[in-house]
Amino acid sequence: MTVPTLLERFAGQVAARPESVALRHAGTSLTYGELDGWSGRLAAQLVAKGVGPDSLVALAARRGPAAIAGVLAVLKTGAAYLGLDPATPVRRQRRMVEETGPDCLLAEPGLDQFPTLDAARVTLAPASSGPLHQAPGRVPGEDGDGDALFHIVYTSGTTGNPKGVRIGTRSVRGRLEWMWRDHPFPPDAVLAVQKSPALVASPWEMLGGLLMGVPSVVLTDDEVLDPELFAAVVAKERITHLFLTPHLLDGLLSQSAKFADEHQPVLVTTGADTLPVAMARRFHAVWPRATLLNLYGMTETASNVAAYDTSSLPADAERVPVGTPVAGALLSVRDRHGRRLPPGVTGEVWVAGPPVALGYVGGDDEDAFRTDDRGVRHYRTGDRGRLLPDGALELTGRTDHQVKIRGYRVELEEIESVLRKAPDVTDAGAYVDTDGDEPRLVACVVYDDQPGGDTLRAYLRDRLPDYMLPARIQKVARLPLGANGKLDRAALRTLVTETGQERAVRFAPADADEAAVAALWEELLGTAPGTADENFFDAGGHSLLAVRLANRLSATAGRRIPLRRILAAPTVTGVATLLRTARQGEEA
Template identity: 75%
Template structure:
């Protein structure tokens, strides 16, 4: 029996439930019929401009119904897509487009940032009429390109990974088979279409007749709004990073008689044992899966049901292979190691990506003496007695920041190109379980930290920005002539805390805000107008800022208001306003 293709699955849902809700987003709904017609008209425009099987489309969209319609439209032409997240710096997006050379651009209004790209354009917006393109004459084969996903690279530039239809479909079919949707299921969509795991959220519920709720950026950033959306929308299936789970659990615990999801998965970063225990307290009837995978394996290749985690466990295993993958632990010569012995984790099987764009970093993909193709993950791990895999660390300088992969070498390479900088080094240090990146530069003259931050912000996504930038007289080197990161950490520790020009608060409220600022960022503000994000802050720290300000303000200050005016002076003004409202 032939397995239905993704498009045939969608067509079957459209035929069976044309007026059923396919997507919900910020109070609006889209039925299967409406989504089918919209994506079909977009596909017709793309096809009229030469898009066909084998083509690549640059797809630029915010998280929302347009992103789903755009993906379906590309699939209906038989083409592949390069997902572009508008939150990524424009310079970085342009590099991706330059490297991939897409044959067309499908972009929401205002998101086409590629004036020098000579390719036809299609506007990604609702279409009331026009011809409809239902699908390619011949479906792409399993090895055809589905999408290209970029991830941080050790060479100093992001790497494009080519993902096949086989890999994406295998991931979807594994979840459908092992964790089928119950009646009244509702799936949350919260990932950018530029991420390797996004096809599950964009298509996983849609192709099974399950309505999907596309969460807004504000809901994802603010745990209070996130928990409220989960309860109000009766969301049953969530696919989150550990830090999102933590925030959601704490806020859900405060909601009396709170709605419980059916299935929550944790991925993209290590799942803390404490989070598993808290999950059991807040949502005792829900399932929490710990997933393991990476961009080069089209998302997930192992899963572990945390219900089996012993109370005294030190780590949460990533479990057993799924989606047809095969996992092995090997020594530096590629020889298999027995259970209990730590080595590098290798992955083989259908989930493997087609490879890197341009062959960059292809040494990660290797063929063993049996002719089997593997991906060497760089993760250190071991098989437990029951066969489950446990990850114990990394064999290189890769870290995870808020679920995103970060290669320290890419930060260093970017800094070396900054005006006045002669060399650069970086390391990560722990802070409440969240890595904190410290970057150091050498220069012949004193360089402006603010200027360096601006340079990096223009070139790197926010999760790669250092929390601290420090100029040092030299970079410590090891015996092999390479950067000695432990020595760099010691050098910075000897320098001590970041020096500032000093800040004199205008009143007790501003003093309280400044004290919390220093607690979160590790250095006091330089003045009342310093920007929280320019000082090394990021979205997760902003959430903590909002939560801890409640004591000073007398009530919780909405996160969106802090994000709109992220300076000490403006935040203090918000606190004073909240204090007045609380007294009224």
């Protein structure tokens, strides 16, 4: 029996339930028939511009129904897509576009930021009239050898630039079919969509429920960032299936008392970062009937290649395993010569099988993708791990300097490379400070002439995504080197600790509200504000820390202070004004 393709599954749902809700977002809904018409008209416009099999479409879209309509439209033409997240610095997006050379740009209004791109344009907006493209049920490559490209995803690279990973259609389809087969949706299931279409894990959220007749709720930016709003939408929409990073899971658990009796999730999967044992146990204490899977994977393996049901976690566990292979993956642990190691021995994790990506854009695959003496192609993950007696894989660290920040992969070498290109910076080093509640990036720079801290941060913000921005930038006279002439990161950490952070001016609060804000500022960022108009984000803050700031301020004021208000006025003075207004019982 032939397994239906992705397009055939969607067409089947459209035929069976044209008036049923496919997507919900911010109080609006879209039926299967409406989504099919929208994506079909977009596909017709793309085809009219010459898009077809072997084409690449740059998809510039925010998280929302338009992004999903755009992905479906691209699939209907037989093309592949490059997801472009508007939260990514424009310079970085332009590099991706320049490197991949898309044939067409499908962009939401206001997101075409590529004036030099010589490619056709189609506007990603609702289309209620116009010709419909009759997509073939089976597109080239989906039933073949897996060489057809599905999408390109960019991730942090050790060379100083992000690197694009070419992911095949068969890999994506295998990931979807594994979940459908091993964890089928129960009646009344509802799936949450909270990932950017530029991320490797996004196809599961965008298509996983949609192609099985399960309504999908596309979260807004505020709902993703704010745990209180996140929990509220999970309860209101009765969402049963979520794919979360440990950070998002922690935020959801912090709000669980508000809806645990009313509604419980059915399946929660977590990945992209280490799942603490305590968090897994807390999850099962709060939602004893729910399943929590700890997933393992990376961009080069089309998201996930292993899964572990945390209900099996031993009482004496020190780590949560990442589990056993899924989606046809083959996992092995090897020494530095590529020889297999027996269970219990730590080595580098290698992955083979259908999930492995087609390679990097530009073909620089030699170090990461290896073909063994049996002719089997593997991806060397750089993760250190060991196989447990029950066959589950446990991770123990890294073989390189890659780290995870808020669920995102970060190569420290890329941050260092960008810093070295900044005006007046002659050298730079970076490490991760793990002493606090969450990992924090620390950058050390050697200057010829020291520019202002705000100037350097502005330079970085224009080139690096939010999660790669250092929480702290420290000037040092020179970088410590090891015997091999390379940066000694352990010594760098010691140097920064001894040097401390210097401030020419210490902020003097004007009143109790500014003092309260300054105290929280120092608690969250590790240093007090220097001036009343210092920007929280220029001082090393990021979206998750802003959420914590909003929650602490709300507790202090006894009244909710919306995150969006803080984002609109992220200075000491601005935040203190919000606190003062909330104390007085007015709307913040």
